[in-house]
Amino acid sequence: MKEIWNPQDEEMEEAVVGACLIESEAMPLIAGKIGPEVFYNETNRLIFSTMLSMNHRGLPIDILTVKSELAARGKLEAAGGAYNVTRLSGRVASGAHLEYHVAILKELYIRREAILGSHKQLAAASDQSVDIADILVGMHNLLDRLEGTLGTADHLRGMEQLMEDTLVQVEARVENNKNGVTGIPTGLTELDEMTGGWQQGDLVVIAARPSVGKTAFALHLARAAAAAGCHTVVFSLEMQGERLGDRWLLAATEDVNPSHLRNGQLDTSELRQVREASVELAGLSIRVDDSPVVSMDHVRGVARMLQSKGECDLIILDYLQLCKMDAGQDNRNREQEVAQAARKAKLMAKELNVPVLLLSQLNRASEGRPDCRPALSDLRESGAIEQDADMVMLLYRPAMHNMKSESKSKYPSEGLGVAIVAKHRNGETGDIYFAHNPSLTKIGDYVPPMEWLMRHAK
Structure with missing residues (x-):
């Protein structure tokens, strides 16, 4: 079977991880935009996951604190050791283009998921023992998941949802009115x-x-x-x-x-x-x-x-x-x-x-x-x-x-x-x-x- 192509950019991943290691504002800026799954490289994924957890707990993030956290979890060697964490911090001079880099990584991740999901659906469609209705449901679910990850559906609301959300705000104004x-x-x-x-x-x-x-x-x-x-x-x-x-x-x-x-x-x-x-x-x-x-x-x-x-x-x-x-x-x-x-x-x-x-x-x-x-x-x-x-x-x-x-x-x-x-x-x-x-x-x-x-x- 032909090997599936996996779009990735390890250098871009290292730039994002490095920016989060050297700038205190970097992780809070991107924490809600991507998760560890966006990183193709397992080492980068592990380090980012650790920093994300530290951010959620309100802990300061820098080279020393991340090394300490990885060591406390018994994951420092899996992350490439103290040398690798220090090396990643030197990959960028600043986080000036961090959000642009994150957008690229997110797009690459969605492409990987689209390729992998499409191959699975193609295999299912080729298998006559699989019910056609299940195949169509699987394709719809794949598309919904990818759109949700991309965020294209986040701001598209029907009138029913819009009126529900509007009413919530109206009631909040009534309740908070002073x-x-x-x-x-x-x-x-x-x-x-x-x-x-x-x-x-x-x-x-x-x-x-x-x-x-x-x-x-x-x-x-x-x-x-x-x-x-x-x-x-x-x-x-x-x-x-x-x-x-x-x-x-x-x-x-x-x-x-x-x-x-x-x-x-x-x-x-x-x-x-x-x-x-x-x-x-x-x-x-x-x-x-x-x-x-x-x-x-x-x-x-x-x-x-x-x-x-x-x-x-x-x-x-x-x-x-x-x-x-x-x-x-x-x-x-x-x-x-x-x-x-x-x-x-x-x-x-x-x-x-x-x-x-x-x-x-x-x-x-x-x-x-x-x-x-x-x-x-x-x-x-x-x-x-x-x-x-x-x-x-x-x-x-x-x-x-x-x-x-x-x-x-x-x-x-x-x-x-x-x-x-x-x-x-x-x-x-x-x-x-x-x-x-x-x-x-x-x-x-x-x-x-x-x-x-x-x-x-x-």
């Missing part, structure tokens, strides 16, 4: 009423001109989410983590002078407040990644790793234009790069099923308007940002433009901020007013001054 908030609280009453909170799988773009307060606004949202018990991850590409810490401390204290905190001139009362606030803030579930050079793939990898531990409910990225762009295509312009990064952010929100708040810059076009109000067309460098976003909020402070009152509401501009919900795929649009202090370290619901209310009572 005063109309079904998602993650924003910390602003009007915004919660308009959005129901940040919703799973949504990409929310928060855009503004420089110095308007994007970061301050995002930190308020992060603190509000964490205070509600949601695990929040903040990627700060512009500002060092300790500077974010300064801002959170100022937001959590009553009368600490920002310049005193910055210059180290805190008096006894201020120092006491700062220490008490730090204890309070330390209890919040917020993770900060202030790596200076971050790509959207890095963000996704870290988020997947945290989610595997149940520690990622909300992602905030500050901000899009500072993200490291993919330089793989030399002929791609800046607008296309930003568009791709925004698209990846949306895919990440959908894949992880968490809200992603993406901060972005606006261009100067708004400064030429009489009231300097920003518009969707001002999104810097790419209209694709608007296309991929489920919601776009444009931040605006009329006082920055020497306006005594906001043009639409006529509210006095001092201490007034406006979050213009310019796009809302699943709800209404409109203006959300928020209050802020002069240093922009405290943000909250806006209440017009009594004098203004009395004057406009009629």
Whole structure:
């Protein structure tokens, strides 16, 4: 009998195993995508199976821990010994193309299964003692299994299944509803009423001109989410983590002078407040990644790793234009790069099923308007940002433009901020007013001054 061809790539297998040995984020990134059966080489299959088990148990994965785990299982020699584990770790310099390599291995595995299964069905069809109905059932089962492995049928649902899944979400919103908030609280009453909170799988773009307060606004949202018990991850590409810490401390204290905190001139009362606030803030579930050079793939990898531990409910990225762009295509312009990064952010929100708040810059076009109000067309460098976003909020402070009152509401501009919900795929649009202090370290619901209310009572 002719030998069956088995599609395989041992070098690719070793690259995947090696990447998982040298990068802590690699295994959480691919754990749900492939299993040990994908590896044709028995040694590679054994090592990957061991690492997968370690990942499920929350154990750290590196060369030494994997060697130790294999030895504890009595499998180190079967895995080629300590030398082979060390050798595999040197097969790659990084896990930069890990997901692409995994996709190739998965395809090769499906091809092997298709070839082997088809040969079995061919043999059965040639055997007249086998009932033809059983042969057809076997062929259908083979096709279903291969499609399930490939994932082609995962997202194809009939109306019955779709309505069942939709009803589950509706009932979950009813059960989790807290005063109309079904998602993650924003910390602003009007915004919660308009959005129901940040919703799973949504990409929310928060855009503004420089110095308007994007970061301050995002930190308020992060603190509000964490205070509600949601695990929040903040990627700060512009500002060092300790500077974010300064801002959170100022937001959590009553009368600490920002310049005193910055210059180290805190008096006894201020120092006491700062220490008490730090204890309070330390209890919040917020993770900060202030790596200076971050790509959207890095963000996704870290988020997947945290989610595997149940520690990622909300992602905030500050901000899009500072993200490291993919330089793989030399002929791609800046607008296309930003568009791709925004698209990846949306895919990440959908894949992880968490809200992603993406901060972005606006261009100067708004400064030429009489009231300097920003518009969707001002999104810097790419209209694709608007296309991929489920919601776009444009931040605006009329006082920055020497306006005594906001043009639409006529509210006095001092201490007034406006979050213009310019796009809302699943709800209404409109203006959300928020209050802020002069240093922009405290943000909250806006209440017009009594004098203004009395004057406009009629």
